[in-house]
Amino acid sequence: MSGRSPTATRLFWTVVLGGCAVLRYGAPAFAATAAACFAILLHRLDRPRRFRSLVRRIARRHAATLALRRRQECFVDAYGNTIEDGWLRERAYFVERTVLPIIEERGFADYVEPHFDAMEAIVERVACAHPLPDEIDTPEDGVAYERYCAERLGEAGWDARPTGASGDQGCDVIAEKAGVRLVVQCKRYTRPVGNAAVQEVAAAALHWSGDMAAVVSNAGFTPAARKLAGTTGVILLHHDDLSTLAPTRRAGRRVMTAGR
Structure with missing residues (x-):
């Protein structure tokens, strides 16, 4: 019986047991057996x-x-x-x-x-x-996008400020909350962000003494970027996530989570 499907197994034993009952009880047992077989087949067809x-x-x-x-x-x-x-x-x-x-x-x-x-x-x-709120238009200009990301962090209670175009060392926004410093690189792209941005912000976190680092983009991330982020601890975010981003402490170290 091991090679048969569950339905075939159920039908087999229903017929065997029902046949024994028919020999003893006659027509009522036959009707009950037929009804049981029909129920098994109906259950199978409804699968x-x-x-x-x-x-x-x-x-x-x-x-x-x-x-x-x-x-x-x-x-x-x-x-x-x-x-x-x-x-x-x-x-x-x-x-x-x-x-x-x-x-x-x-x-x-x-x-x-x-x-x-x-x-x-x-x-x-x-x-x-599933309905979603209307999407807020994001700035097309890179510098304006950095300010936009800083504003979204501010909505989550972060003290956030853009670093400016020069001398940022891969950091576009610095944000602090609850003693945690977050180093952010912002990418307003028309294609997924690659792993170069992950490498840059990981280095920027060291330069700026950041507790955590994140890359924020409107266009998603390549598989290579996601893999490297998992290795380096860099967070990959869409700008929608910034207004609910909160610092948390886990297992004795500082990490960041995006609340929903």
């Missing part, structure tokens, strides 16, 4: 709907974050093309790390590989359907 419903419920629990990340990771490049690479990576990451463990736990492990695209499509629809 795709239950799978889609489960994925949808999981995605809806994170709808606000998914919608925001979709907006943050999609941008228009200098040629007018909509670039969604960052969002596609984020969507796949959400499915792999958040959806799949629950799907497998609920008995849909056999759906993972053949229905991965379907899960991504459900997540996409949930993210698109």
